Each structure stands twice: as structure tokens, then as C-alpha cells.
Amino acid sequence: MDKSRGRTGRTTAGGAAAEIRTESGHRGLQFEEPLIFEQGAEGRGGVDLPPAPKVAERLGGVRRKGPIGLPGLSEPQVIRHYTRLSQKNYAIDSGVYPLGSCTMKHNPRLNEKMARLPGFADLHPLQPMQTVQGALELIDRLAHWLKTLTGMPAVALSPGAGAHGEFCGMVTIRAALAARGETRRRVLVPESAHGTNPATAAACGFEVDSIPADARGRVDLAAFKAKLGPDIAAIMLTNPNTCGLFESDIVKIAEEIHRIGAYFYCDGANFNAIVGRVRPADLGIDAMHINLHKTFSTPHGGGGPGSGPVVLSAALAPYAPLPYIVHGADGFRLVETKEGKAQPFGRLKTFHGQMGMFIRALTYMLSHGADCLRAASGDAVLNANYVLARLKDVMTPAFDGTCMHEALFDDGFLKDTGVSTLDFAKAMIDEGFHPMTMYFPLVVHGALLIEPTESESKDALDVFIASLRSLAARAKAGEAEFFHAAPRLTPRRRLDETRAARQPVLRWRPPAPASQAAE
Amino acid sequence: MRYLPHTEADRRAMLAAIGVSSIDALFRDVPPGARLAGPIDLSLHMGEIEVERAIGAMADKNRHAGQMASFLGAGAYRHHVPSAVDHLIQRGEFLTSYTPYQPEVAQGTLQYLFEFQTQIALITGMEVANASMYDGATSCVEAVMMANRVTRRKKAILAGGLHPHYREVVETYGRYGGFTVAAGNPDPNGKEDLAKLIDGETSCVVVQNPSVFGHVRDLSALAAATAKAGALLIVVVTEIVSLGLVTPPGAMGADIVACEGQSLGNALNYGGPYVGLLATREKFVRQMPGRLIGETVDVDGKRGWVLTLSTREQHIRREKATSNICTNSGLCALAFTIHLSLLGEAGFTGLAQLNHARAVQLADKLGAVKGASVVNDSFFNEFTLRLKRPAAAVVDCLVHKGVLGGVPGGRLWPDRPELADLLLVATTETNSEVDMDLFARALAEVL
Amino acid sequence: MAQVKYSKEHEWIRVEGDIGVVGISDYAQQQLGDVVYVELPAIGKKVTKGGEAAVVESVKAASEVYAPVAGEVVAVNDQLTANPALINSSPQGDGWFLKLKLANKGELGDLMDEAAYAKFVAGLS
The missing domain is CATH 3.90.1150.10 (Aspartate Aminotransferase, domain 1)
Incomplete structure (x- = not known):
């Protein structure tokens, strides 16, 4: 039986609307939507192709036998299916999406239009160089902006996302150490770091040594110094850090790390807080990836694709991966193999990077210019501090003072209410907001990390703040049951994640024949 | 500036609420020597007309x-690519949403990824697939590292008919990630005996079908030899459309299938973004990298989907994760799945x-x-x-x-x-x- | 009654002759939440005191189960693979993980008894 059909629309939500039973299972604009596999019919399709010319096959006898099992749907059915699915998603376009450390800022549509120009979208990655001069010029322009904004002399563009950029940066460091004849193995990573940092260090063959945070939410400088030694290859530090704070000792950290001959890797996930105002090169950074989908607003797309270029210091630049672009007498050229004095560490991706994201990011940069990139980072920090200031009397800020682009609270204000961080976040959904990042960073108990971004107007923030104040008051007033039952107004309510993990169902399978089902 | 909503009056009111005199004052933790007084030396903001002209001029220099x-x-x-694909992926609810960490407000993304996983499993002839990787080459190297974990061995054998860029990516990860790579010579005639290269250290044999030279091969015998040696057979497919006609890797005994999915739904885009596909046997799923969507029910008993088996991933396992990968290639996977649904x-x-x-x-x-x-x-x-x-x-x-x-x-x-x-x-x-x-x-x- | 001892990592061990039955404490299962998966060692594996013996996972957490004392794995609780919920419902009964042939009974002296462990746990919250 099709589980999603023939159910009442009843939920346990209160109010008159919840009592209405619908035959279809739909509820007004909220549609139940079966899987495509439950809608297919043999002999139906959504694409009309010319018939294949009759030829003698040359498949070497390796021909598929039997059907694949793909469903057949017409174009209108496909359009409706995905339209209905889209309506079950929360998005930046629909409301405030204050997901800390993820930077859910507005995605300008001009960026989409530019990326779809056939002069870019319809270029094959292996076309002769003479036919792609404009594309190489665009990549070079993007590189110029990234280098100028960071003050760094080089950039590796091929990494496919932030974590891939981390891998690129850390391997560059390993290659540079190897060129010095050294095999340092330890990498210092703060406890507050994003999980990709230790995972990346381990993937590059390093051992992770974690350093604690101090009471101010920054790297504990004394603990850091105590860890220094000849076996340290690098420090991986996020700045501004995952608590939304600027590492005020960062220049000292850089000096110490360089003094022992190690390198400073900066996780640039939060570069959006300082872009146009602070150049990472001036802080002593050797390598930093930039998430184009955060700082430069290429769309998150439900979890990718990202793009993670890595800026590099002069010491690391020779080891940058293939391919890269050079400019010579006959124009731009993509270097795809080792040549000259360069000592590339290898290749990271099938081709030379996320071109579609490069176009979007450069479009964003040109739209903003140096002046409005600076204004944007200023407004991002302003918005986070406004939220912090307006909520600090009813919620509990994790640290004193102002913050950078995101405001971090702990669950102290929920103590003894019977309401957890998760419950609080789920109640926000019924208020029409996407929850903030929860339980990250790990160094703060029951963390709630709010990143409004520069895209939110004061009016939108005021409604958001009023909602959070109201929820905090209800939690303190003993309405725990209200929170435990949240969310009520969503297409699905809390889902059973334990069941999903204990008996994983990772794909649809055709229903068993009736004879078996009856047993 | 069209993307920034605040008026100067808004900014003043907000600064007053915070209790600081200027936005610059909020950057006081930045060491004074690193604070820039004014804009960096780059062009100033531009309207759509001027940006379109600048970007369009570069597009016009290409011959597409x-x-x-x-x-x-x-x-x-x-x-x-059918017209419906690009129309649908540009819906803001898909384009401007994040990783579906809050399943109650992300059933759209979760359901299409569950459908995507099913489609990949069906066309590759495998039991399960993940929610996508960066591209074909990264999917290939993740498959190799997965085989290393499953077999607890550290040597990959790459066919000479494997795309040379894929080989280079695997070699790069091997060099720094601590595993050995032995690669066959690229023989345009496609004659190579990989089975004889397998030894007791071999974790996997990686073979592309059709090969980079285009040959289509029956890999059943190689699969049997690989299995006999306790190693895994990884089959790479760079042209996913071939699976509409060629025997799927699953039917030939593949243990892991790593593909480039660009051909469906995605433009050439001068090299990216593309979408990596990764499929395997159910028994290896806990060693699989990347996001997985699973079916479950909500508190009202209604069917729904969630991210599952997350303990494999970096945000929980940190340095012990199966991979450092964090994102998938969500929107490209959406384009893929819509195109395949239409077909x-x-x-x-x-x-x-x-x-x-x-x-x-x-x-x-x-x-x-x-x-x-x-x-x-x-x-x-x-x-x-x-x-x-x-x-x-x-x-x-x-x-x-x-x-x-x-x-x-x-x-x-x-x-x-x-x-x-x-x-x-x-x-x-x-x-x-x-x-x-x-x-x-x-x-x-x-x- | 068999002697039960506890480690600071929240494993328990019940000694029956030369054999120690190992599992995780009620406190540990509460902290983890619903257990969804366990990874058990191969029979015959030799483990050192404090070394990794098994892995236990909930939806949002994964942790190692350390051997409270050194020994050789002589049995594992296969029921956990199909029904990891036993760890939540009966952490010190049907939810046991493995049996160790003890290498050095003297190491038991380093562990806490029931009362000491209760005091230790009380000090954590």
C-alpha cells in the first residue's frame, strides 16, 4: 500500500484547522507527494527523442539485459512532482535562515543568469585554449579579486568545496615541508573547530592535537604555546572563529607558529565577516580556503555544489595543485602538467574547478565592488550584534562583549525548563523561521549559533527577535509540552531518526508481490 | 546597493541598541595594524547593466x-538537457536552501535525494548509493579509500584505461593519505591483464567502462579474480548515459561503482560543477563516505526522510570520519534526477x-x-x-x-x-x- | 554474586572465573541515547587495558568502548547487531558486549566498585 495516500490530514496540532479531514491527504497548499517510483507507468515519458538510426551494434556483446526499473512520467507530472517537493523546503527566498557558520545570505539572480551564458555554460573543459580565452580571463579576474581581498600572492582554484580546499591547503603544507626535507606530523586544531578540520588533517596523514578554548572563547594562548615543538607542522584555525569571535591573539599565534618553522592554515569559512576590512595576509596566514558559497553567495543548492579556492603565501605557492592558469604572449593558458620551477603536489579534481561558481562569485564581487563588500561585512556584523543585544536579557550569550558576524548563546536560559536547545529550535520552525545552528561549536553547552547575514532588514530581524523573546518567555513560563510537540505546522513533524539508523532504508524497492505481502 | 537593505537611519538605530558609536567599533578585536581604513583597491559597486556588460564581454570571447x-x-x-530541468532547479526553495539538517522543513530536498539514490542504484545495478560527491574523479578516489577501509589493505591497482585525470587524483590522495597506487600503462588497444597484478596487499582494482579509449568490456572474470583475492572491484563510469545500453557494473560483479553524472541534467560548464555518483553493496554502507538519506516516519506515523548514518561523517566522527567531505553536489544531483525522471x-x-x-x-x-x-x-x-x-x-x-x-x-x-x-x-x-x-x-x- | 567493576570510561566488567563480561554502564547508555549500531571485535582479538574493543553509535554520537582490563576476546554478543536497543533496555544484562579471557587479574584492582562508580558519576553532573 502507498503509505502516503489515503491518510487523514489530521495532526495533533490544536485549533480548528487541524480537525479538518481531507480525503486526498492534501491540506490546502500543503500537498502529499508520492515518490516518482509510485507514479510511473510503462510506455510514458517526458522527453521525445528522434529514433535511433538502424546500425549494427558495436558494444562488444556487453549489452544490458532486462529492464532497469525507472518510472515513466510525462513532463507535466514531473514539473508538478518537483514543484510540490520544492514547497516542502524552507529557503532563504522564503524567510530568515539564521544558520550559524553557514552564511545563508541572499543569492542574487544576476549570478544565475551570468553562469548560464552559453559562452561559459556550453564550453567543454578540454576545448583548445584558443577557443576559451574569455573563460580563462574570467578565472584570472576571479583570482585577482581573491588575491587582492586577502593580500595573498597566489590562489589554487580547483577545490570543489570548503573541505576539499582544506585538503588542498594542508597537502600544500605537507609538500612544502617535504621539500624542506621535513616530516612533521602534528597539527594543532582548536576544540571549537568544525569537524572537517580534524577530518582533513587526518586525511592528509597528520595527527590531530587539539587545543582548548579559554574563558573568552578564543584559543588558550598558554595551552597553545605549551604544545609547540619541532614536530608541529601547522595550526588550523578558523578566524573569525566558530564562536563568532575574532581571534584577537591571531598575530601572536602566527608569529609563534612561524618561529618553530610551522605553517598557519586558516579555515576561511567566516571570511564573510571581515572581507573588505581585513586582509588575512596581514594576520600572518599562509593558506586559507574561501567558501565561495558563503562569502561570495553562490547558492547552497540544498547542500552543494560548493567551491573552495585556497589562497597561498609565497612560501606555499610553488606547491599549488594542477591545473593553473598562466598568461603569456599568446594569451591565457591552462597548465596541466609539471613545468618550469613549479612543484605541483598533484591534481584534486577531474577538471580545473567549479567554473559555474567562479562566474557567480565574480558577478557578486563586481556587483558589490570593494566599497560594498566592505559595507556587506559591516552590515553582517551589525546584524549579529543587534540580535545579540536585543536577546541577551532573555537568552544567555556564551561570551561577554560584542561578536562578529554570528551571535552565540548557550542553553543556560533553558536550565530547569525541561526545554532543550533542540526543542527550542523546533518551536522556531512553527514561528516561520529556520532554526539557528544547534549544538555547534561543541565547546559551548547546548549551543545556539545565530548568523543573520547582511541580507536581513531591520524589520525582518525585529520580527525574528520578537519571536525568540516570546519563545524564551514561554519556556521559562513552564510550557515545556508546547516545545516538545513542536513543530506542528510543517509538512512532517519530528521524524524518527533512531528508526532510520537502526533499520536503514536507503532506497525505494518495488512492493513485494501480493502473494508474499499476504503472508 | 541593491542587495543591502539597511538605510543609514536603520544602521544608527541598530548601533544605538547595541551601544556602540559606529560599525568600525564592532571590529575592535582586530589588531589595529590589520584594520584597513578604507576600501581595497578594486573596482566599486556596479548595477546589473554594467556587470552584465563586463561578464558578457568575457563570455563573448569564447567559442562555445x-x-x-x-x-x-x-x-x-x-x-x-530538457527545458524543464533548469526551470525547476532555479526554484528558490531548491536553489537557496541548505543541507537538510532540519528534516521537518527540508522534506523536498530529502525526498528528491532519496529518489536520486534509488535511481543511481537501479542504473548501476547496485544495492545502495549515496547522495552524491563532488565529481567523477573525487568519487573514484573516495571509492578507493572506502575499499581500503573495507579490506584493511592499502594498495589500489588502476587500469591503464582509467581516465588519466582520475588516476592523477587517486595518486595525489595516495601520496598524502598513505596508500599505494599501481597503475597500468594506457594501451589504446585496451589489452591489459589486471588480474595478474593483484596480490595479497591489494585492496581494490579500479577499471573504467567504457574505458577512456572507449572500449566496452565484460568485467565478470576480473570481478571473480578480484573477489578471490579478497579485494574489491571498483568500476568507474564517466559517461552515465552508457548505462542505458551497456551491462551495468552491478551485474558484472562490481563492489563499488564511481561515476561522473554530468551527462544528465548538467551543462558542460567548462569543467564544473559536476556531480559524482557512488554506489555499493549494502554490507559496505557503513564504510561509505558522504551523505545518505533514509526513510522513516514522523511522530504522526507519516512517511518521511532524514539524513541518516551520520556517525560516519566528519561533523560527528571528526578525525575518524570515513571522509572529510561535507557537502554533496545537491543542485547538480537535482538536475540529474529531474532529467532522468523525464527520460x-x-x-x-x-x-x-x-x-x-x-x-x-x-x-x-x-x-x-x-x-x-x-x-x-x-x-x-x-x-x-x-x-x-x-x-x-x-x-x-x-x-x-x-x-x-x-x-x-x-x-x-x-x-x-x-x-x-x-x-x-x-x-x-x-x-x-x-x-x-x-x-x-x-x-x-x-x- | 559475581564481582562487577567499573572504569572511568563507563565500561563495566563482571568477572566469572577467568572470564570477564564487558558492557557499558546505565549512565553511559543514557548519555548516548538510543543506540543504533555496534561494531564488535573479532573473536581471538587481543586487547590491552584501555584499548579500543568495540564501537557504539547513537544517532548523533559515536564512541569507542575500551577494554577495562587486558585480555583476549572469547565471545561477542551477536544479538546486539540485530537489536542494538538491548544496550538501552538492559545495559548490564542482555546488552553485554563481549567476553574477555583475562590476561592479568591484578588489573581489576585499578577499577571502581559499584559504590565508588556511583559516587564518580554523581560528581560528573
Whole structure:
């Protein structure tokens, strides 16, 4: 039986609307939507192709036998299916999406239009160089902006996302150490770091040594110094850090790390807080990836694709991966193999990077210019501090003072209410907001990390703040049951994640024949 | 500035609420020497008209595939993408949402990824698939590292017919990630005995089908030899449309399948973003990298979907994670799944037949050109020509005749002069018979 | 009654002759939440005191189960693979993980008894 059909629309939500039973299972604009596999019919399709010319096959006898099992749907059915699915998603376009450390800022549509120009979208990655001069010029322009904004002399563009950029940066460091004849193995990573940092260090063959945070939410400088030694290859530090704070000792950290001959890797996930105002090169950074989908607003797309270029210091630049672009007498050229004095560490991706994201990011940069990139980072920090200031009397800020682009609270204000961080976040959904990042960073108990971004107007923030104040008051007033039952107004309510993990169902399978089902 | 909502009055009111005098004052933790007083030396903000002009000028300097008869493949293929695909993926609810960490407000993304996982499992003939990787090469190296974990061995054997960029990516990760890579020589005739290279240290054998030269092979015997040695067979597919016609890797005994999915739903985009596919056997799922969507129910008993088996991933396992990968290629996976939904069974197999038939026609036309011979006895929609002189120069000349005539061996294997006379030629449903005749004529003139 | 001892990592061990039955404490299962998966060692594996013996996972957490004393794995609780919920419902009964042939009974002296462990746990919250 099709589980999603023939159910009442009843939920346990209160109010008159919840009592209405619908035959279809739909509820007004909220549609139940079966899987495509439950809608297919043999002999139906959504694409009309010319018939294949009759030829003698040359498949070497390796021909598929039997059907694949793909469903057949017409174009209108496909359009409706995905339209209905889209309506079950929360998005930046629909409301405030204050997901800390993820930077859910507005995605300008001009960026989409530019990326779809056939002069870019319809270029094959292996076309002769003479036919792609404009594309190489665009990549070079993007590189110029990234280098100028960071003050760094080089950039590796091929990494496919932030974590891939981390891998690129850390391997560059390993290659540079190897060129010095050294095999340092330890990498210092703060406890507050994003999980990709230790995972990346381990993937590059390093051992992770974690350093604690101090009471101010920054790297504990004394603990850091105590860890220094000849076996340290690098420090991986996020700045501004995952608590939304600027590492005020960062220049000292850089000096110490360089003094022992190690390198400073900066996780640039939060570069959006300082872009146009602070150049990472001036802080002593050797390598930093930039998430184009955060700082430069290429769309998150439900979890990718990202793009993670890595800026590099002069010491690391020779080891940058293939391919890269050079400019010579006959124009731009993509270097795809080792040549000259360069000592590339290898290749990271099938081709030379996320071109579609490069176009979007450069479009964003040109739209903003140096002046409005600076204004944007200023407004991002302003918005986070406004939220912090307006909520600090009813919620509990994790640290004193102002913050950078995101405001971090702990669950102290929920103590003894019977309401957890998760419950609080789920109640926000019924208020029409996407929850903030929860339980990250790990160094703060029951963390709630709010990143409004520069895209939110004061009016939108005021409604958001009023909602959070109201929820905090209800939690303190003993309405725990209200929170435990949240969310009520969503297409699905809390889902059973334990069941999903204990008996994983990772794909649809055709229903068993009736004879078996009856047993 | 059109993207920034605050008026100066808003900013003043907000600063007053915070209790600071200026936005600059909020940056007081930045060491004074690192604070820039004014804008960096780059251009100032521009309206849409000016930006379109600047970006458009660069686009206009390119000669794109649609302006010529294009026969390029080697890991990226120009297919026709139905209009509905781009319309749907630009819906803001898909485009501007994040990773579905809050399942109650992300059922749309979760359901299409569950459908995507099912489609990938079906076309590859495997039991399960993940929610996608960056691209084909990264998917391939993740498959190798997964095999290393499953077998607790550390040596990968790569077929000579594996795309050289994939080989380079695997070698890069091996060099720094602590595993050994042994690669066969690229033989355009496709003759290699990988089974004899397998030893007790071997975790996996990686073979591409169709190979980079285009050969289609039955891998069953290799699968049996691999299994006998306690290693895993990884099958790489760079042209996913081939699976509409060619025996799927699962039916030949593959343990892991790593593919490039660009061909469905995604434009060439000068190399990215693309979408990596990864499928395997159910028993290996806990060693799989990347996001997985699973079915469950909500508190009202209604069917729904969630991210599951997350303890494999970096945000929980940190340095012990199966991979450092964090994102998938969500929007490209969406484009893929919509295109495949539109095609359906008949459309997908029909598309594959059309591609193969066109390639057979083209091979006959080009093989008849003096100075060119077809190397392959089998192929899907891509084959290798041997020319009487270096292919790179031929390709450059063809450009002037309105033809993007394939990928020269020298481009893919710059260090192997013996492959410089090879030309990899691909054709798809987008090439008309007129294009093919133009190509054959131009090639005859150039040679 | 058999002697039960506890480690600071929240494993328990019940000694029956030369054999120690190992599992995780009620406190540990509460902290983890619903257990969804366990990874058990191969029989015959030798483990050192404090070394990794098994892995236990909930939806949002994964942790190692350390051997409270050194020994050789002589049995594992296969029921946990199909029904990891036993760890939540009966952490010190049907939810046991493995049996160790003890290498050095003297190491038991380093562990806490029931009362000491209760005091230790009380000090954590």
C-alpha cells in the first residue's frame, strides 16, 4: 500500500484547522507527494527523442539485459512532482535562515543568469585554449579579486568545496615541508573547530592535537604555546572563529607558529565577516580556503555544489595543485602538467574547478565592488550584534562583549525548563523561521549559533527577535509540552531518526508481490 | 546597493541598541595594524547593466560548443538537457536552501535525494548509493579509500584505461593519505591483464567502462579474480548515459561503482560543477563516505526522510570520519534526477541507443578518411582514432573549419609522446548527420 | 554474586572465573541515547587495558568502548547487531558486549566498585 495516500490530514496540532479531514491527504497548499517510483507507468515519458538510426551494434556483446526499473512520467507530472517537493523546503527566498557558520545570505539572480551564458555554460573543459580565452580571463579576474581581498600572492582554484580546499591547503603544507626535507606530523586544531578540520588533517596523514578554548572563547594562548615543538607542522584555525569571535591573539599565534618553522592554515569559512576590512595576509596566514558559497553567495543548492579556492603565501605557492592558469604572449593558458620551477603536489579534481561558481562569485564581487563588500561585512556584523543585544536579557550569550558576524548563546536560559536547545529550535520552525545552528561549536553547552547575514532588514530581524523573546518567555513560563510537540505546522513533524539508523532504508524497492505481502 | 537593505537611519538605530558609536567599533578585536581604513583597491559597486556588460564581454570571447560541431568527450559530454530541468532547479526553495539538517522543513530536498539514490542504484545495478560527491574523479578516489577501509589493505591497482585525470587524483590522495597506487600503462588497444597484478596487499582494482579509449568490456572474470583475492572491484563510469545500453557494473560483479553524472541534467560548464555518483553493496554502507538519506516516519506515523548514518561523517566522527567531505553536489544531483525522471525507462534506454547509433555512424565516416583509423572494436558513444600526425595540431586546424574535433592524446597524456597521434572522439544526440559529415570532410582536408 | 567493576570510561566488567563480561554502564547508555549500531571485535582479538574493543553509535554520537582490563576476546554478543536497543533496555544484562579471557587479574584492582562508580558519576553532573 502507498503509505502516503489515503491518510487523514489530521495532526495533533490544536485549533480548528487541524480537525479538518481531507480525503486526498492534501491540506490546502500543503500537498502529499508520492515518490516518482509510485507514479510511473510503462510506455510514458517526458522527453521525445528522434529514433535511433538502424546500425549494427558495436558494444562488444556487453549489452544490458532486462529492464532497469525507472518510472515513466510525462513532463507535466514531473514539473508538478518537483514543484510540490520544492514547497516542502524552507529557503532563504522564503524567510530568515539564521544558520550559524553557514552564511545563508541572499543569492542574487544576476549570478544565475551570468553562469548560464552559453559562452561559459556550453564550453567543454578540454576545448583548445584558443577557443576559451574569455573563460580563462574570467578565472584570472576571479583570482585577482581573491588575491587582492586577502593580500595573498597566489590562489589554487580547483577545490570543489570548503573541505576539499582544506585538503588542498594542508597537502600544500605537507609538500612544502617535504621539500624542506621535513616530516612533521602534528597539527594543532582548536576544540571549537568544525569537524572537517580534524577530518582533513587526518586525511592528509597528520595527527590531530587539539587545543582548548579559554574563558573568552578564543584559543588558550598558554595551552597553545605549551604544545609547540619541532614536530608541529601547522595550526588550523578558523578566524573569525566558530564562536563568532575574532581571534584577537591571531598575530601572536602566527608569529609563534612561524618561529618553530610551522605553517598557519586558516579555515576561511567566516571570511564573510571581515572581507573588505581585513586582509588575512596581514594576520600572518599562509593558506586559507574561501567558501565561495558563503562569502561570495553562490547558492547552497540544498547542500552543494560548493567551491573552495585556497589562497597561498609565497612560501606555499610553488606547491599549488594542477591545473593553473598562466598568461603569456599568446594569451591565457591552462597548465596541466609539471613545468618550469613549479612543484605541483598533484591534481584534486577531474577538471580545473567549479567554473559555474567562479562566474557567480565574480558577478557578486563586481556587483558589490570593494566599497560594498566592505559595507556587506559591516552590515553582517551589525546584524549579529543587534540580535545579540536585543536577546541577551532573555537568552544567555556564551561570551561577554560584542561578536562578529554570528551571535552565540548557550542553553543556560533553558536550565530547569525541561526545554532543550533542540526543542527550542523546533518551536522556531512553527514561528516561520529556520532554526539557528544547534549544538555547534561543541565547546559551548547546548549551543545556539545565530548568523543573520547582511541580507536581513531591520524589520525582518525585529520580527525574528520578537519571536525568540516570546519563545524564551514561554519556556521559562513552564510550557515545556508546547516545545516538545513542536513543530506542528510543517509538512512532517519530528521524524524518527533512531528508526532510520537502526533499520536503514536507503532506497525505494518495488512492493513485494501480493502473494508474499499476504503472508 | 541593491542587495543591502539597511538605510543609514536603520544602521544608527541598530548601533544605538547595541551601544556602540559606529560599525568600525564592532571590529575592535582586530589588531589595529590589520584594520584597513578604507576600501581595497578594486573596482566599486556596479548595477546589473554594467556587470552584465563586463561578464558578457568575457563570455563573448569564447567559442562555445553550440557554435561549432562539437565532438569532445573524455569525461564531460554535451547532451541535450530538457527545458524543464533548469526551470525547476532555479526554484528558490531548491536553489537557496541548505543541507537538510532540519528534516521537518527540508522534506523536498530529502525526498528528491532519496529518489536520486534509488535511481543511481537501479542504473548501476547496485544495492545502495549515496547522495552524491563532488565529481567523477573525487568519487573514484573516495571509492578507493572506502575499499581500503573495507579490506584493511592499502594498495589500489588502476587500469591503464582509467581516465588519466582520475588516476592523477587517486595518486595525489595516495601520496598524502598513505596508500599505494599501481597503475597500468594506457594501451589504446585496451589489452591489459589486471588480474595478474593483484596480490595479497591489494585492496581494490579500479577499471573504467567504457574505458577512456572507449572500449566496452565484460568485467565478470576480473570481478571473480578480484573477489578471490579478497579485494574489491571498483568500476568507474564517466559517461552515465552508457548505462542505458551497456551491462551495468552491478551485474558484472562490481563492489563499488564511481561515476561522473554530468551527462544528465548538467551543462558542460567548462569543467564544473559536476556531480559524482557512488554506489555499493549494502554490507559496505557503513564504510561509505558522504551523505545518505533514509526513510522513516514522523511522530504522526507519516512517511518521511532524514539524513541518516551520520556517525560516519566528519561533523560527528571528526578525525575518524570515513571522509572529510561535507557537502554533496545537491543542485547538480537535482538536475540529474529531474532529467532522468523525464527520460524514464524508455527515454533513458532510447537516449543510449541513439548515442550509440550516432557513434557507429561517425566511426564509419571518420574511419573512411585517409590518414585516420578507428582503434576500437567496441565502444558506446566515444572511440579512439589514430591519425597519421599529432592530433593536437589537427584539432587546432579543425577549429578554423568550425569543428571541435575531439580530445587529442597529447592533452590527456602530455608525458606520453606515443599517444600523441590519438584522437578521442565522442558523439551524442546533439550531433546531427550534417555535423558528422562536416567533421569527416574537415578531417580529410586537414590530414 | 559475581564481582562487577567499573572504569572511568563507563565500561563495566563482571568477572566469572577467568572470564570477564564487558558492557557499558546505565549512565553511559543514557548519555548516548538510543543506540543504533555496534561494531564488535573479532573473536581471538587481543586487547590491552584501555584499548579500543568495540564501537557504539547513537544517532548523533559515536564512541569507542575500551577494554577495562587486558585480555583476549572469547565471545561477542551477536544479538546486539540485530537489536542494538538491548544496550538501552538492559545495559548490564542482555546488552553485554563481549567476553574477555583475562590476561592479568591484578588489573581489576585499578577499577571502581559499584559504590565508588556511583559516587564518580554523581560528581560528573
